Amino acid sequence: MPDAGNQSLAERIELLFRTVHRPNGSSYSNEDVARACRESTGESFSATYLWQLRTGRRDNPTKRHLEALAAFFQVPASYFFDDTESPRIAEEVALLAAMRDAGVRDVALRAISLSPDGLGTVRDLIDAIARREADRRRSGS
Structure with missing residues (x-):
């Protein structure tokens, strides 16, 4: 944003x-x-x-x-x-x-039942994927 x-x-x-x-x-x-x-x-x-x-x-x-x-x-x-x-x-x-967005909503609804540790893991995964995708965009892949 x-x-x-x-x-x-x-x-x-x-x-x-x-x-x-x-x-x-x-x-x-x-x-x-x-x-x-x-x-x-x-x-x-x-x-x-x-x-x-x-x-x-x-x-x-x-x-x-x-x-x-x-x-x-x-x-x-x-x-x-x-x-x-x-x-x-x-x-x-x-x-x-x-x-x-249906996909985002589905992920959010699934995350409701996770523990704080589980939510932290999901956040870490999302951050790692976002960094990887940003690197790909920068390199033109």
């Missing part, structure tokens, strides 16, 4: 679009999110305006627009402007998105 504390508003919004999906796993469109934001605020909020925010062409939304985006993506509004809170919130969003 990228460090949201060092990201622009556009990058933070884009991270939400990449991470938060419909229950069936498909991505939300700009129109989907803009419509929901219009309905929640009663104010103008177009798909084009949202695209401009996502791409950094506009970077000064109103407080109500940020609150509407936060409500849609189910994050605190501080995610968009608090450099100390954003990384924590981004990690929580990524964790929730991962938990929607």
